[in-house]
Amino acid sequence: MNEKVIKLKKELGYNISQNENLSRYSWFNLGGPAKILFKPKNKEEIIKFLNYLEDKKEIFCLGAGSNTLFRDGGFKGVIIKLSSKFSFINLLDNNILEVGAATLDKTLSNYAAKNGLGGLEFLSCIPGSIGGAIVMNSGCYGDEISNHLISLKGLDFKGKEIEIDRNQIEFFYRGTSLPRDLIILSAKFKCNNEKKENINNKINKYIAQKKKAQPSQVKTCGSTFKNPEKLKAWKLIKDSGCSEITVGKASISKKHSNFFINDGGASSGDIEKLIKTVQNKVLEKYKVNLDLEIKLIGESK
Ligand SMILES: Cc1cc2nc3c(=O)[nH]c(=O)nc-3n(C[C@H](O)[C@H](O)[C@H](O)COP(=O)(O)OP(=O)(O)OC[C@H]3O[C@@H](n4cnc5c(N)ncnc54)[C@H](O)[C@@H]3O)c2cc1C
Numbered sequence: 001m002n003e004k005v006i007k008l009k010k011e012l013g014y015n016i017s018q019n020e021n022l023s024r025y026s027w028f029n030l031g032g033p034a035k036i037l038f039k040p041k042n043k044e045e046i047i048k049f050l051n052y053l054e055d056k057k058e059i060f061c062l063g064a065g066s067n068t069l070f071r072d073g074g075f076k077g078v079i080i081k082l083s084s085k086f087s088f089i090n091l092l093d094n095n096i097l098e099v100g101a102a103t104l105d106k107t108l109s110n111y112a113a114k115n116g117l118g119g120l121e122f123l124s125c126i127p128g129s130i131g132g133a134i135v136m137n138s139g140c141y142g143d144e145i146s147n148h149l150i151s152l153k154g155l156d157f158k159g160k161e162i163e164i165d166r167n168q169i170e171f172f173y174r175g176t177s178l179p180r181d182l183i184i185l186s187a188k189f190k191c192n193n194e195k196k197e198n199i200n201n202k203i204n205k206y207i208a209q210k211k212k213a214q215p216s217q218v219k220t221c222g223s224t225f226k227n228p229e230k231l232k233a234w235k236l237i238k239d240s241g242c243s244e245i246t247v248g249k250a251s252i253s254k255k256h257s258n259f260f261i262n263d264g265g266a267s268s269g270d271i272e273k274l275i276k277t278v279q280n281k282v283l284e285k286y287k288v289n290l291d292l293e294i295k296l297i298g299e300s301k
Pocket residue numbers: 027060061062063064065066067068082101102125126127128129130131132133134135136137138139140182183184185214220221222223295
């Protein structure tokens with residue numbers, strides 16, 4: 001490990017660990033160790049850390065890990081996981097919310113509901129953080145985060161502060177034009193005045209719909225593949241006869257065929273093999289390539 005980075009840990013008490021297992025940072029509960037895992041308390045710590053870091057090629061900024069599968073061989077670079085200090089919400093004038101990037105989507109949705117601010121109800125059933133939601137342009141039930149974003153603040157991997165307006169970003173289905181070397185620190189969202197009762201009804205409706213359609217209490221990162229244009233990935237998987245396929249302890253949810261599951265004791269390699277098998281079957285039967293929605297990070301063993 002970079003000697004200078006060790007100094008930050010020893011002399012300045014930065015929360016830096018070496019070779020920590022990443023499995024507890026992913027909703028799959030899988031993955032090998034990270035060479036360096038850094039949990040900054042504030043922006044200044046990140047800037048100093050980045051200045052000390054010699055090799056900036058392999059940095060991965062992690063949110064809540066609900067869309068990330070870490071491979072069994074771990075990550076040979078630096079994982080930056082914003083600490084809970086980056087979880088905050090400030091209500092500004094004109095129904096604008098300033099939100100820390102580590103804030104959970106559900107926390108923001110609940111806060112907006114309590115304050116009679118409508119528009120963010122769909123976030124109540126996405127289990128990630130605001131940073132992850134922006135990078136993934138997450139959404140459901142006809143809405144997505146790009147519809148509400150005003151601007152974001154962050155740092156590039158050199159530690160330079162940046163502010164980006166919504167209209168400078170191209171958003172598409174589960175992705176954006178944002179640069180790869182970006183650590184989102186906070187974002188502003190526009191809401192509208194709405195009766196609390198209407199907001200809560202909408203949230204309850206969405207949560208009930210999700211419960212009906214998706215598995216809960218399982219180790220998964222949600223939809224494994226993006227929906228190909230005009231098609232549904234779950235239907236292609238089901239109709240190509242993949243529903244019952246298992247690899248080791250990796251399986252496919254009976255409730256939603258695009259949700260792959262670690263049944264306990266799977267390896268990331270098992271999930272990856274399941275992904276490949278399903279991709280091949282769907283390609284063979286429908287001549288459709290399924291692209292990953294989940295992020296596959298690190299090295300295989
Ligand atoms: C049960 C379940 C249901 C789901 N349902 C939905 C759904 O309905 N709709 C939907 O869109 N998704 C859904 N997902 C997927 C997932 O929750 C979203 O993609 C979510 O927005 C990811 O957020 P995260 O913080 O967990 O991101 P992570 O998995 O931690 O990271 C995802 C990406 O975001 C980047 N990132 C995270 N934080 C930052 C930051 N601060 N700065 C820069 N980059 C950052 C990472 O580098 C990575 O590229 C579901 C997942 C599960 C497990």
